[in-house]
Amino acid sequence: MMDFTVEEMNFLCIFKGDCxxxxxxxxxxxxxxxGNYDxxxxxxxxxxxxxxxxxxxYNEISFDETFEE
Known part of the structure; x- marks a missing residue:
């Protein structure tokens, strides 16, 4: 499985498609x-x-939010 950074995962969650x-x-x-280089x-x-x-x-990526303490 591909390792995504938190920022990449957030980006993906915003723009994810059906596949x-x-x-x-x-x-x-x-x-x-x-407009932002980063x-x-x-x-x-x-x-x-x-x-x-x-x-x-891709289908194995979990898009569920998990909050652990």
Whole structure:
């Protein structure tokens, strides 16, 4: 399973689609409109990871919020 940073995971949660390809498409669409260099780098890093993973691995990502103390 691919390791995402907290920032990448937050980015993915905002722009996730119904499948890996939808998520990739959504992130690609938004990157040109981001005015913050650090956010662009997070988006690019996320794209790189999404492009390398399989659809099966994408489906294993947990988008559930967990709050542990």
């Amino acid at each position: 890996r390809e939808d998520s990739i498409r959504n992130v690609r669409k938004i990157i040109p409109f981001i 956010m662009i780098k997070i988006g690019e890093s996320l794209l790189s990871k999404l492009e390398r993973m399989t659809e099966e691995a």
